Amino acid sequence: MEFIRPEHYSPGKLKTAQGKSYGIGIIGCGSIANSAHLPAYRKHGLPIAACCDVSEQAAKATAEKFGIPFWTTDVRELLQQEEVGIIDLAIHPEPRLGVLRQIAEAPRPVLCQKPLALDLQHARELAREADRLGIVLGVNQQARWAPAHKALKTVLEQDLIGHVYSIHHHMRAFQDQPGWWWTTMKNFNIVDHGVHYADLCRHFNPSQEEWSRVHCTTAQLPGQNAVDPLIYSASVEFGPAGGRNPLMASLHFNNIVKASRSHSHTWWVDGTEGSVWCTQDTLYMALNRHKNVIHEIKLKGSWFPDAFAGSMIAFINEVSEGRKPPVTAEDNLQTIALTTAMVLSSQEGRVVERMDVLEGSVSL
Ligand SMILES: NC(=O)c1ccc[n+]([C@@H]2O[C@H](COP(=O)([O-])OP(=O)(O)OC[C@H]3O[C@@H](n4cnc5c(N)ncnc54)[C@H](O)[C@@H]3O)[C@@H](O)[C@H]2O)c1
Numbered sequence: 001m002e003f004i005r006p007e008h009y010s011p012g013k014l015k016t017a018q019g020k021s022y023g024i025g026i027i028g029c030g031s032i033a034n035s036a037h038l039p040a041y042r043k044h045g046l047p048i049a050a051c052c053d054v055s056e057q058a059a060k061a062t063a064e065k066f067g068i069p070f071w072t073t074d075v076r077e078l079l080q081q082e083e084v085g086i087i088d089l090a091i092h093p094e095p096r097l098g099v100l101r102q103i104a105e106a107p108r109p110v111l112c113q114k115p116l117a118l119d120l121q122h123a124r125e126l127a128r129e130a131d132r133l134g135i136v137l138g139v140n141q142q143a144r145w146a147p148a149h150k151a152l153k154t155v156l157e158q159d160l161i162g163h164v165y166s167i168h169h170h171m172r173a174f175q176d177q178p179g180w181w182w183t184t185m186k187n188f189n190i191v192d193h194g195v196h197y198a199d200l201c202r203h204f205n206p207s208q209e210e211w212s213r214v215h216c217t218t219a220q221l222p223g224q225n226a227v228d229p230l231i232y233s234a235s236v237e238f239g240p241a242g243g244r245n246p247l248m249a250s251l252h253f254n255n256i257v258k259a260s261r262s263h264s265h266t267w268w269v270d271g272t273e274g275s276v277w278c279t280q281d282t283l284y285m286a287l288n289r290h291k292n293v294i295h296e297i298k299l300k301g302s303w304f305p306d307a308f309a310g311s312m313i314a315f316i317n318e319v320s321e322g323r324k325p326p327v328t329a330e331d332n333l334q335t336i337a338l339t340t341a342m343v344l345s346s347q348e349g350r351v352v353e354r355m356d357v358l359e360g361s362v363s364l
Contacts, residue, residue, distance in 0.1 A: 003158060004283065006300045009150035011044050011310035016320040023049030024312070025084035025108070027075060027099060028091035029062035032113065037090055037312075038066045040305035046312060049083035075099055079106040086111065086316055088140075092181075093117045096126055104133035109319040111138045111312060115195040115339070116332045118186070119364045120357060123336045127329035138315050138325025139332040143196040144203055145310025146303035148278040152267060155276050155285060156206050162273030164206050167249040169197050171265045172257045176225045183226040187364075189255050190216075190232055190346075191339045198342070199327075199335040201236060201249045204269060209247070210334055213237045213353045216342040221256060230256040234342050333358075340364055 016022050024041060026033055029051050041048050050070040053059040063071035072078050079102070087103060089096065089112040096112065103110060110130070116139050117123035130137035143149055156164065175182055175193065182188045190198075202211065214236050218229035233252045239245030257263060268277040274287035280303060285295040314326045334354075341352040344362055356362045 003160065003285070003295070004151050004154055004297055008154045009147045009299065010301060011040075011145065011306055012313050012317075014046070014313055015317050022085035022316050022320060023047045023081075023083035024086050024088050025050045025052070025078045025081065026088040026090055027052045027078065028089065028113075029053035029055070029058040030090065033088075033090040034062060034065065036305045036308045037088060038062065040308035041312065042066060043305060044309035044313070046309060047083075049085075050078050050081045052078040075102040076105065079103065079108070084108060086312075086319075088312065089113060093122060097129060100126065100129055100133065100135060100137075103135060107133065107135050109136040109138070109315070109325070111140050111315045111325070113140050114142075114199070114332075115192055115336060116329060117336065118191045120333065120336050120340045121360075121363060123329070123333055127333065130329060136319050136325065137329045138319070139327045139329060140308075140311050140315075141196065141199045141203075141327045141332065141335070142307040142311035143200055143303065144327070145307040145314065146280070147299045147301040147306060148280050148283060148303075149200060149203075149267070149307075150310065151283045151297070151299055152269065152276060152278050153204060155283070156204060156269065159206075160274060160285065160287065161269070161271030161276055163246065164204075164269055164271045165246050165248070166268070166270040167201055167204050167247075168268040168270075169201065169249075169251045169253070169266075170268075171197070171253045171255075172263045173253075173255050173265070174257055174260060174263070175255045176230055178225040185227075187228050187343045188226065189228065189230045189253065190218075190342050191336075193255065194232060194251075194253055194342070195335060195339050197251050197253060198338040199332075200267070201251055202335060202338070204267070205238070205247065205249075207238075207247065209238050211236050211238055211249070211338055211354055213241065213351050214338060214341045214345055215351045216345040218346040224256060226256075229346070230254075232342065232346065234345075236338070
């Protein structure tokens, strides 16, 4: 049985409207731009028209490394380049509002790095401002395009495992290196890195139902470098309280595992007719009706860098046809509400309701 092929989960191809320029102008030439965005665009043949960074050294070095025809330290100069049809915003959340206002002087669709913001209030402000300024704003939740995650989603859409009742994420990694920005960022493991898994938990849910409430616990090691906990465990409920709803999710991320040989990253999704699960390079499926069979598919490609091309290609294909971005700011507010609720839950030792976060009766 062939239920998944590489074309189902690979980044795909640009299908832009004729005559329009969709050269990429990247703002922010830091670590992720150099290690993932630009290598992905180069690998998959996406046109990179210009780059910009407040640091001259970063902008120049990035242009030289990737053969980018124009570099600058001034967003306005980047916007003057006619070849720039799309803005790839790869800076941290704090300066984004100011940069969006500069982009409004010559608007282009903007694909903004995740997290849209570190808390819901700031994310809403960015979404409202983009709307007011007439800027199409998409969020780069590119983990949705990681081969393993896209393949898993594709299988779920084929409706092979019946009614989905459990989504489980288990990840073991290490990000407590001193000197990196993430060790000084408040609640980094949940609001920044963990936002991928909160978002995927929503993305993998085949029903339209949003999460309802969450209980999250964290732990902090004595002597760790990071200012906040690097382990969380979140139980996510859907539907009414009472423990009888036919779907739940559990998300566990231990990001301070020093024994690197024990690192792993797995999603399990269980349905009434079978189960599908993945590591980052293999997809598995077992169906109730084929008791002795496990389907095992080795996947091509990897999250870094391929997902960054997949996310950009999907964004350009949608906005060039006048459609909404694949991940709108509005959709992303539900993900950020979940990470906000996870932090509040762990800090206050209680269950936090989605509606309380969205209505602003509780906030970070
Ligand atoms: N898998 C992922 O999706 C992933 C992974 C890592 C980082 N990120 C996100 O990407 C963003 C950037 O992370 P990073 O690791 O590249 O950070 P970084 O600190 O290495 O780079 C940020 C760059 O932005 C530049 N910058 C700051 N303000 C600017 C402005 N106003 N105009 C132009 N340039 C400006 C800085 O000079 C710096 O070069 C963060 O939001 C982070 O959460 C996402």
